[in-house]
Amino acid sequence: MQPLTNRSKLVVQKEMTFMERIYLPAILKGMAITLSHFFKKKNTVQYPEVQRPIAPVYRGKHVLKRDEQGRERCTACGLCAVACPAEAITMVAAERTKGEENLYREEKYAAVYEINQLRCIFCGLCEEACPKEAIFLTDVITPVETTRKEFVYGKDKLVEPLNQRIDVSKRQSWRMPEQQS
Amino acid sequence: MDSALLIEKIVLVLVILGITLLIATYSTYAERKIAAFLQDRQGPNRAGIFGILQPIADAGKMFFKEDLIPAASEKWLFIMGPGIAMFTACMTGAAIPWGTELHVFGYTLHMQIADIDIGILYIIGFVSMGVYGIMIGGWASNNKYSLYGAIRASSQMISYELAMGLSIIAVVMMTGTLSLKEIAAQQHGINWNIWYQPLGFIIFFTCALAECNRAPFDLPECDSELIGGYHTEYSSMKLGFYLFAEYINMFISSAVIATLYFGGYNFPGMDFIESSTLLGWLQFATLFAKIFFFIFVFMWIRWTLPRFRYDQLMHLGWKSLIPLAIVNMLITAAVVLLKSNSF
Ligand code: SF4
């Protein structure tokens, strides 16, 4: 039969020669190989102290963005929750009352917004689904917690603080310029 | 027996036991470090500088874990298993000559706990009793994987003990004594037995690997087939005892290999050292350097070779090692006979 590639090899079940049967040369060869690795440079990165560079579009912990005037952008439309394949997002909507215009951008807002970080697979579909550019994934790695409850991130952990805004412009770069608000 | 001798022996027993336990503890650390280095990793390096406190952290963890005894197990035997394993492992150190004599505070210390004239038989005896710990523990767990592990351990030990014994007989015939002290003393300077018994050494070394249940002969534990083998059901310090006994066995095996084939405490150029105090310490250090080297080789082999299949293991033991050991024995016998007739 014509071989499909030139890499194919014929399998032969030949008797082992005497040298092969006493194993020792092969064992010594293997041990030389492992010993050479003993002195090689280690591949390990000492994690908390040293970190590997990550891509600009790395998908880590979420952030709920505020707009330029510091108002929460999310309008509790629920599209992110629908898009989420892991069903990690839940929210409770509320209506904006008079006097709250400086807090919430839209007339409806999320009173409770929770993401279960244990369910989340960091696919970024919530970010893609959001019509208000409210939710983004950042390069922050979700820290370790000791109970399951602590992994359900509420608005206290998700909404970006007013005094330290998080730059997500790199994640918006794929959008058309006119779509950016 | 006068009281000075009694005190000397008690001190020696405690010191040797302490050293044995310390080395076994730090073997776990060495194992992890060597494994890591051979695989281009760092190994434990968080507890203390270079992770030097790691064994203590591990031991602490072992102590504070929940100690489970399965409901369907044979309770007393289940508890006895690790005890026997540990006991037999600790007993073997008694017959090994750790040096000739040591002068401490103007007192001469003989560096052997018990100079039994059948020392090597004593060690072989205790090593083969070690399998009872594994067998009893595995059987008493009432778990099929443990039982498999126990069965494998016993058949493996029985098969490899034969070849081991036969390779030792060659050494015994050559040296004409069963006493480890004598055997060590005869290998003065660099007149080591390895030059006369290279084949015997290879056979003995292979069997020692198998007796210690070390890879590539770790079929009794064999994680990928038997979960944990004979200690599947064990937890807490009982598991710790089994693991610990394995490391002690490794240490003792290295000591026996060093004594039987690599001159024990002898080193080339030992005749030129005048001071007997210095000589005593140097001999002690030499023996331990050799032991550490063999422990390293044990670990090196573990992280190089894949595990044997069970039939391959039996094939190697019965069809290769035993015939080789017999041939080795016959050749040695012939040479010894020729020598004794011609001189
Ligand atoms: S990143 Fe994916 S899984 Fe996580 S919350 Fe968003 S949509 Fe759900």
Ligand code: SF4
């Ligand atoms: S984050 Fe975006 S998609 Fe989700 S509810 Fe708020 S506005 Fe809607």
